Amino acid sequence: MLRILFVCTGNTCRSPLAEGLLRIRVHQEGLAAEVRSAGVSAMTGTPISRNSAALLQEAGFKESIRSLAIQESEVKWADLILTMTMGHKRTVIQRFPGAIDKIFTLKEYVEDDHRILQAIEERERLVTEVQLKQALSQTVTVEERNRIYKLEDSIPDYDISDPYGGPLEVYRQTANEINGSLDKLVKKIRERKDDPQPGK
Numbered sequence: 001m002l003r004i005l006f007v008c009t010g011n012t013c014r015s016p017l018a019e020g021l022l023r024i025r026v027h028q029e030g031l032a033a034e035v036r037s038a039g040v041s042a043m044t045g046t047p048i049s050r051n052s053a054a055l056l057q058e059a060g061f062k063e064s065i066r067s068l069a070i071q072e073s074e075v076k077w078a079d080l081i082l083t084m085t086m087g088h089k090r091t092v093i094q095r096f097p098g099a100i101d102k103i104f105t106l107k108e109y110v111e112d113d114h115r116i117l118q119a120i121e122e123r124e125r126l127v128t129e130v131q132l133k134q135a136l137s138q139t140v141t142v143e144e145r146n147r148i149y150k151l152e153d154s155i156p157d158y159d160i161s162d163p164y165g166g167p168l169e170v171y172r173q174t175a176n177e178i179n180g181s182l183d184k185l186v187k188k189i190r191e192r193k194d195d196p197q198p199g200k
Helices: 014-029 050-059 072-077 086-095 097-102 106-110 114-135 142-154 168-191
Strands: 002-008 033-039 080-083 103-105
Touching: 002 014, 002 072, 002 086, 014 033, 014 050, 014 168, 033 072, 050 168, 080 086, 080 097, 080 106, 086 097, 086 103, 097 103, 103 106, 106 168, 114 142
Parallel strands: 002 033, 002 080, 080 103
Antiparallel strands: none
């Protein structure tokens, strides 16, 4: 059984949409997965946004989801942590560095272009090194900065758009964006059902 945790900011818009939409697929297609969601700045117990709830109900999701602040217990529970943005990914890694091997953005995890994946890995390594140098008051070279900029130019935008405060149609666009990645995720879940490792 694969345990998946979706993460966004307040756990009221994007990650509950991802949770509910994937749980529908899990039920309909008999996938061996459990799904939860949480937020890096969530207030536990807050209702999800009305528009997210409306779209989930429209899709056939009957259960209620309330926001949850990400905690160590959720991180330990999860085999795979999929964030809505690169910023969320970095925040979760900073808080729970021991879980780094199972934390990805949703779009990154379902990416199948190995050149892009290698560029992401190099960028993340360089960003970490630069942040460490800055923390130690060491000089960051022009070459290091330029390499990061060059890598960023070669990497697609892996952030799921934030519909917060927008009308239902904006939420629907975000749901469609999430569903596009969930199609690929479901395929990966099927392919890896005999593989206990959460990595790519």
